[in-house]
Amino acid sequence: MENPTEIIYIRDKIKTINNTTTNGIDSTLTYGTVALNVYQIYPKTIIYPLRAVGRNTGIYNFLISRDMTSSFQWNKITEGPVTTGPFNIGSNWVRDFNIYMSVSATQYVDIEYINSSGDLDASLNVPINSSATPVRLTNAININRISWSDNPDNVNLPYTTQVFVQDTSMNVVRASNNGASVITVPNSYVGVLSDMYINTDGATTEDIQMIVKDKGNNIKEVRYMTNVPYRDGRTGYYGPVNYPLDPGDSIFFACVNASTQFKSVDAIVTLTAI
Amino acid sequence: MENSTNVVSIEDKLKTIDNATVNDYGTVALNVYQIYPNTIVYPLTGYSGADSETVNQFFGADALLFEWSALNIGILYPRSFNIYTSSGTRAVDIEYVDGNGDYAIRENVQIDTSLTALRLTNAININRISWSDNILNSGIPITTVLRTRDTAMGVYRDCINASLGSGSSIITIPNSYIGMISNVYFSLYDTSDSFIMVVKDKRNNVKASQVIKVGPGASDALDGRYVSLNSLKYPLYPGDSVFFVGIQSAGSITYYRYVHAIVTLTRF
Numbered sequence: 001m002e003n004p005t006e007i008i009y010i011r012d013k014i015k016t017i018n019n020t021t022t023n024g025i026d027s028t029l030t031y032g033t034v035a036l037n038v039y040q041i042y043p044k045t046i047i048y049p050l051r052a053v054g055r056n057t058g059i060y061n062f063l064i065s066r067d068m069t070s071s072f073q074w075n076k077i078t079e080g081p082v083t084t085g086p087f088n089i090g091s092n093w094v095r096d097f098n099i100y101m102s103v104s105a106t107q108y109v110d111i112e113y114i115n116s117s118g119d120l121d122a123s124l125n126v127p128i129n130s131s132a133t134p135v136r137l138t139n140a141i142n143i144n145r146i147s148w149s150d151n152p153d154n155v156n157l158p159y160t161t162q163v164f165v166q167d168t169s170m171n172v173v174r175a176s177n178n179g180a181s182v183i184t185v186p187n188s189y190v191g192v193l194s195d196m197y198i199n200t201d202g203a204t205t206e207d208i209q210m211i212v213k214d215k216g217n218n219i220k221e222v223r224y225m226t227n228v229p230y231r232d233g234r235t236g237y238y239g240p241v242n243y244p245l246d247p248g249d250s251i252f253f254a255c256v257n258a259s260t261q262f263k264s265v266d267a268i269v270t271l272t273a274i
Numbered sequence: 275m276e277n278s279t280n281v282v283s284i285e286d287k288l289k290t291i292d293n294a295t296v297n298d299y300g301t302v303a304l305n306v307y308q309i310y311p312n313t314i315v316y317p318l319t320g321y322s323g324a325d326s327e328t329v330n331q332f333f334g335a336d337a338l339l340f341e342w343s344a345l346n347i348g349i350l351y352p353r354s355f356n357i358y359t360s361s362g363t364r365a366v367d368i369e370y371v372d373g374n375g376d377y378a379i380r381e382n383v384q385i386d387t388s389l390t391a392l393r394l395t396n397a398i399n400i401n402r403i404s405w406s407d408n409i410l411n412s413g414i415p416i417t418t419v420l421r422t423r424d425t426a427m428g429v430y431r432d433c434i435n436a437s438l439g440s441g442s443s444i445i446t447i448p449n450s451y452i453g454m455i456s457n458v459y460f461s462l463y464d465t466s467d468s469f470i471m472v473v474k475d476k477r478n479n480v481k482a483s484q485v486i487k488v489g490p491g492a493s494d495a496l497d498g499r500y501v502s503l504n505s506l507k508y509p510l511y512p513g514d515s516v517f518f519v520g521i522q523s524a525g526s527i528t529y530y531r532y533v534h535a536i537v538t539l540t541r542f
Contacts, residue, residue, distance in 0.1 A: 239502035244315035
């Protein structure tokens with residue numbers, strides 16, 4: 001599904017030219033006045049940045065999320081001092097979300113999310129503040145992107161100001177204004193994960209897992225990536241990947257071994273309407 | 275075939291505009307045809323065991339020691355398949371290439387832990403197996419493994435496995451499609467390792483046997499690392515099957531060796 005194109009026949013998107021032409025080579029052979037119609041052809045895509053960070057002590061297989069100190073084990077196995085987990089997501093795991101920021105003011109955010117039916121949805125100009133407890137979004141499977149609204153109150157926000165999204169059931173910090181750590185493919189879309197970059201700040205490499213769960217919260221893929229990145233302390237490019245995702249799939253990353261060194265994963269998820 | 279598009283003039287996909295024009299032929303409708311890429315994308319995953327002491331070992335969906343020279347596939351080798359799970363009674367969707375070489379799909383096929391029950395017959399290859407959207411599949415434990423195995427050779431071809439990766443170890447191109455293998459990744463077992471990307475045609479003849487040597491550079495320690503061979507993009511034709519093989523014996527080691535790739539089918 002790379003770079004697909006699509007003709008969308010939606011009435012309000014048809015651009016009709018008033019120009020007409022009169023066909024015919026002479027007065028005895030004419031097709032009359034024929035309208036010329038032009039149709040919009042474009043790739044119907046949405047592109048989400050996936051960004052996840054984390055460091056951790058003592059927890060194996062921890063979810064790399066938007067919480068630097070997460071101790072959330074995505075599969076909740078018995079190794080190490082297990083605290084919380086596993087990470088459940090899909091149509092049977094509809095959540096409420098806290099959304100808050102790092103400074104005590106009221107600002108506004110736009111939320112692109114997957115609603116409880118699995119459809120793509122958006123909620124615009126949602127007021128938030130520094131309180132981490134109010135529920136700002138209910139009945140959603142996942143938030144794919146959160147961004148500052150185009151609102152007069154969102155002017156000159158300090159660059160250190162961040163927005164965080166946390167589900168109230170598992171308390172996993174899933175997204176920030178820098179990207180979402182979990183991306184879910186809505187109904188009527190297919191997805192592709194691509195352009196994966198992995199960084200570890202310390203002196204040793206890490207084993208990273210790319211996990212895909214289907215809409216029923218079942219494992220679809222766990223791609224095990226040993227000893228990344230290539231060079232210590234550098235961001236490694238892991239190629240185009242181009243892993244296919246189907247409607248209802250969710251994708252996220254985890255770190256296999258417990259380690260205190262900072263690590264991050266960046267990738268792109270492209271959705272295409274089908 | 276990158277960025278291919280397809281004009282599909284199938285009646286139910288025709289979009290007819292209400293607008294019409296009147297000319298000397300009477301009222302003529304203007305029709306719009308949907309144009310889109312008719313593609314299917316399959317993940318390929320193959321691995322060898324932690325103790326892969328066989329040279330030229332086929333990278334399948336289980337730590338089976340199987341030399342690829344004995345792997346026969348194509349229209350002369352339709353197979354029956356066992357499909358089983360490590361726990362419970364479940365339902366799976368199967369995308370496969372049937373005995374005629376055509377793309378086929380079966381949905382909501384019930385399976386259980388029986389390794390011997392036949393779940394699919396007269397198929398050249400299974401290109402993808404996935405959990406169905408079925409009530410039987412609620413709350414499947416993370417540790418549950420799903421596998422397919424052809425009954426003739428006993429080769430494990432497809433799996434869903436949280437520990438060792440999921441996907442099909444062999445992808446076959448059905449009739450009316452062309453394919454492209456791309457985005458190849460390896461996990462190495464040692465200081466150097468060599469793999470073969472094998473392509474067989476519909477009659478089981480070797481079409482390509484591309485040796486890929488991956489190993490350390492002068493200053494890079496790649497031991498046991500996951501490496502990308504970037505886009506690759508090898509073309510595949512109807513009836514072709516592609517899979518991977520490890521050349522060396524890995525000996526008694528603790529690493530598994532993996533290969534991951536993407537195969538994109540485009541209808542023509």
